[in-house]
Amino acid sequence: MFRDSLEAGARAVAAHFDHVLSDAADLPVLHAMRYATTGGKGLRGWLVLEGARLHDVAPERALWPACAIEAIHAYSLVHDDLPCMDDDDLRRGLPTVHRKWDEATAVLAGDALQALGFEMVADPRCHPDPLVRADLTLSLARAAGARGMVLGQALDMAAERADAPLDLQQITALQAGKTGALIAWSAEAGARLAHADLAPLTAYAERLGLAFQIADDILDVEGDAETVGKAVGKDAGRGKATFVSLLGLEGAKARATSLVTEACDALSPYGHRADALREAARFVISRRN
Template sequence: MFRDSLAAGASAVAAHFDHVIGALATLPVTEAMRYATVGGKGLRGWLVLEGARLHGVPQAQALWPACAIEAIHAYSLVHDDLPCMDDDDLRRGLPTVHRKWDEATAVLAGDALQALGFELVADPRCHPDAGVRADLTLSLARAAGARGMVLGQALDMAAETADTPLTLDEITALQAGKTGALITWSAEAGARLAQADPGPFTSYAHRLGLAFQIADDILDVEGDAETVGKAVGKDAGRGKATFVSLLGLDQAKTRAETLVTEACDALSPYGERADTLREAARFVISRRN
């Protein structure tokens, strides 16, 4: 049920992106924007759609914040792949944006995707109430910026040149920003659209985001580039502290499973209606890419 729902959500978000980006001038930068949003699982956008469904928000309305978070996520990946950051040649099994075009186009495409994300949640078609749109915009800015994802990225880069590796608490805090902040916003967005309490989704997403990152660290050890769609083994090669290096492979897997159980339990107020979200949590630690 979850995989079908995830695929349907990704298809709906892709169609909405085609509509939005199709309205822009045909230029290398807009083609690079479109390219950067193709592929991937679309988990963040799906979390928005599923949270909205649980609160009775129409999908046509929820697609605006769903596309917004995927635009912000795509921008972060385009910039993360740049030579000045992680210097990656592959993303989702395809050449990274700066390899397919050039660095300047990649920077501009990332900038434009970031701006597009905020444009989408500020659009009146996202919600007729300006207060709700303002809440979505402010919370997204906090999740994406120096309180959230960017903070996590900056801490990650600083750790690469630090004299001592990060502790478990430090890497947990780092990943709460780098990976967890956007996942948390995605899970909360449906409740925000409905002006409902996002608390259960916040608890769910905090654990889901951490489990997601632990699963990524495990894939970097156990996966292969063809299946994962990007280079693997880079963390160990850099001597980078990860959940696997700090906990060991078996304990990292156990920790991820515990987090998933806790994430599922956080949704108890929604009963069986949240079972697809529980499937999503289990999928996160069983995925192979």
């Protein structure tokens, strides 16, 4: 049931992208933008839609921030894959944007997707109240920028040049930015749209984001490129500290399971209405790609 909901959310977000980009120019950068948002599970967009449903926000409003977070996430992946960053050839089972086109097109496509994300949460069709739109825009900027995702990426790059690997506290802080910040914003967006209390969803999302990254580290060890859709084993090859290298494989799995339990417990104020979010948390550590 959760997988059906996740797939339906991904289809809705893809259709909204088509609508937003319907009058775009016929240029490589626009084709690259569409390409970069194709595939993937759409978990972040789904979290926005589900959080909005939990707070009785109309789906047609929720689609704007749902599409926005997927645009920001796609931009981050396009730039992360570049030779100057992680230098990856494969993403979601397909050639990365800079391989399919070129580096300049990838940079511009990422830039355009980032701008599009902010454009969508600032659009009056997202919410009639300008204060709500301002809150969504400001919080997204903080989650995506030098206080959130970009900070995490910068810490990750610095760690590769450091003399000693990161310890558990440091890597937890790194991943709270690199992976967790956008997941947290996704989970909180529905409550922001409804002027509701963020605290339960913030607590849920913090644990979900960390469990998601631990699951990624496990997949990097146990997965294969064909199933995962990207290169695996790169972290070990670079000598990077990961949750697996610090906790061991079984320890990492146990920590992820514990985090999922904590995430589900954080949703207790919503009762059974939040069961889909609980399923999402369990899905995160059971996925194979």
